Amino acid sequence: MKTLNDFNFKDKKALIRVDFNVPLDEQFQVTDNTRISAAKPTITKILEDGGSCILMSHLGRPTGAQDEFSLKHIKNTVEEIIGVKIIFAADCVGEEAQRLADDLEPGQILLLENLRFYKEEEAGNKDFAEKLSKLGDIYVNDAFGTAHRAHASTAVIADFFPDNKCFGYLLEQEIKSIKKVMEDGEKPVLAVLGGAKVSSKITIIENILDKVDHLIIGGGMTFTFVKAQGGNIGDSICEDDKLELALEILKKARAKNVKVHLPVDVVAADGFSNDANTQIVKVAHIPDGWQGLDAGPQSIQNFHDVVQQCKTILWNGPLGVFEMENFAKGTIELGNAIAEATKNGAFSLVGGGDSVAAVKQFGFEDKVSYVSTGGGAMLESLEGKTLPGIAAILA
Numbered sequence: 487m488k489t490l491n492d493f494n495f496k497d498k499k500a501l502i503r504v505d506f507n508v509p510l511d512e513q514f515q516v517t518d519n520t521r522i523s524a525a526k527p528t529i530t531k532i533l534e535d536g537g538s539c540i541l542m543s544h545l546g547r548p549t550g551a552q553d554e555f556s557l558k559h560i561k562n563t564v565e566e567i568i569g570v571k572i573i574f575a576a577d578c579v580g581e582e583a584q585r586l587a588d589d590l591e592p593g594q595i596l597l598l599e600n601l602r603f604y605k606e607e608e609a610g611n612k613d614f615a616e617k618l619s620k621l622g623d624i625y626v627n628d629a630f631g632t633a634h635r636a637h638a639s640t641a642v643i644a645d646f647f648p649d650n651k652c653f654g655y656l657l658e659q660e661i662k663s664i665k666k667v668m669e670d671g672e673k674p675v676l677a678v679l680g681g682a683k684v685s686s687k688i689t690i691i692e693n694i695l696d697k698v699d700h701l702i703i704g705g706g707m708t709f710t711f712v713k714a715q716g717g718n719i720g721d722s723i724c725e726d727d728k729l730e731l732a733l734e735i736l737k738k739a740r741a742k743n744v745k746v747h748l749p750v751d752v753v754a755a756d757g758f759s760n761d762a763n764t765q766i767v768k769v770a771h772i773p774d775g776w777q778g779l780d781a782g783p784q785s786i787q788n789f790h791d792v793v794q795q796c797k798t799i800l801w802n803g804p805l806g807v808f809e810m811e812n813f814a815k816g817t818i819e820l821g822n823a824i825a826e827a828t829k830n831g832a833f834s835l836v837g838g839g840d841s842v843a844a845v846k847q848f849g850f851e852d853k854v855s856y857v858s859t860g861g862g863a864m865l866e867s868l869e870g871k872t873l874p875g876i877a878a879i880l881a
C-alpha cells in the first residue's frame with residue numbers, strides 16, 4: 487500500500503483529489519470545515535518536502551457550470567486553514583488550468599474549479615481523466631468521502647500514474663481504521679448498529695457477523711427483530727417484509743457464536759414528537775398507540791456493560807431518535823460508554839451518516855479513537871466491498 491511517506495515531493499507537483507464537498511450557507515460561507523481540515527496534514531507534508539499542490543474536488547451536485555457550486559466560495563476558508571495563499575483556476579481542465587499548473591512553484595497551491603462542472607467526471611470518462619492527469623507529477627487520493635465512486639478523478643485517473651500514485655494521510659487513516667475493526671481487531675470485537683431501517687443495514691449485518699463477537703442492534707431496527715420473535719411493538723417503526731430475514735440473521739448469529747444484544751426496554755411515546763407523552767415499557771410489550779423511540783434505562787445499562795467488555799468497537803447508527811431531545815438519551819449514553827471503554831484502551835471507530843452527526847452534536851469526537859469522514863464510503867466498506875478509489879491506488 488503506497489502512502490505519502492513513500493514519496494519525496496521535492497520539486498514535484500502533487501495532484502491531490504480532496505473531498506472539499508463542504509456545506510455552505512446562503513452567503514456561500516463554509517459552515518463545517520471538517521473536510522478541509524482533514525486534508526491539511528497531506529498538503530502540509532507535500533509543501534514541507536518542497537513540492538507544490540494542485541487540489542481537485544467536487545462540490546454539491548451541479549448540472550453544468552453553476553456559480554453557486556463554484557469552489558471559489560471556499561478558497562478563503564482553505565487559505566485560512568492551510569495558512570498558504572491559494573491560486574484559483576476557474577476551470578479544472580483546459581489551457582488556463584494547464585498554464586497555472588505548469589507555472590506552479592514549490593510551496594504554492596492551486597485549487598481547481600469544481601470537477602462536476604463536467605459530466606465526464608461522474609461518468610468516469612477516460613479522456614477527461616487524462617486531461618486532469620497532465621496537471622501533476624504524482625497523483626494522491628485523499629478523498630475518502632468519494633472513494634466508493636468510480637469517477638474520473640477518484641479512480642480512472644490513477645491509470646495515468648502507474649508508479650506515481652499513493653494514498654494521502656486521511657485516506658490511509660480511514661483504511662487503517664476500518665482494517666483495525668474488520669480484520670485485525672483485538673477481541674472481543676463489538677459492532678453497534680442502530681438507525682431507522684433493517685433494509686439499509688442488511689448487507690453490513692451479514693458481512694459483520696463473521697468479524698464480531700458481540701452485536702448490539704438498536705434504534706428503529708429493533709422492532710423488526712422484536713416483532714419477528716412474536717413481541718408486541720405497538721406503533722413502532724417496523725419492516726414487515728423483513729421479519730423472516732430478521733429471524734434468519736438471529737439464527738446465523740447463533741451459528742457463528744455472535745452474541746446479539748437487543749434493547750429489553752424502550753422509551754415509548756404516544757406520537758412521533760418531542761412533546762409526546764412517554765413511558766418506559768418492555769420492548770416486547772409496547773401498547774397499541776405507542777411507539778418505541780429510544781432505548782430504556784435497563785437497555786442502556788446492559789449496553790454499557792457489553793461495551794466495557796470489548797476491546798474493539800464499531801458504532802454505526804443512533805439508538806433512538808436523537809434529533810429530538812427527549813429521545814437522545816440512549817445515543818448519548820452509548821457515546822459515554824464507548825468514550826469510557828476507549829479511555830480504558832479499546833479502539834473505537836464511529837462511521838456512517840447519522841452516528842457521526844450524533845457524535846459531533848454530543849461532543850464525543852475527541853473521546854473515540856476515530857470518526858470517519860465518509861458516509862457512503864464507510865457503509866460500503868463495512869459491507870465488505872472494495873472501493874474503486876482504493877482499488878485504483880492498489881492496482
Ligand code: AMP
Nearest residue numbers: 681682683705706778779803806807840
Ligand atoms: P440511519 O440513517 O439508518 O442510520 O437512521 C438514522 C435515523 O434513525 C435517525 O434519523 C433516527 O432518528 C432514526 N431512528 C432511530 N431510532 C428510531 C426509532 N426508534 N424510531 C424511528 N426512527 C428512529
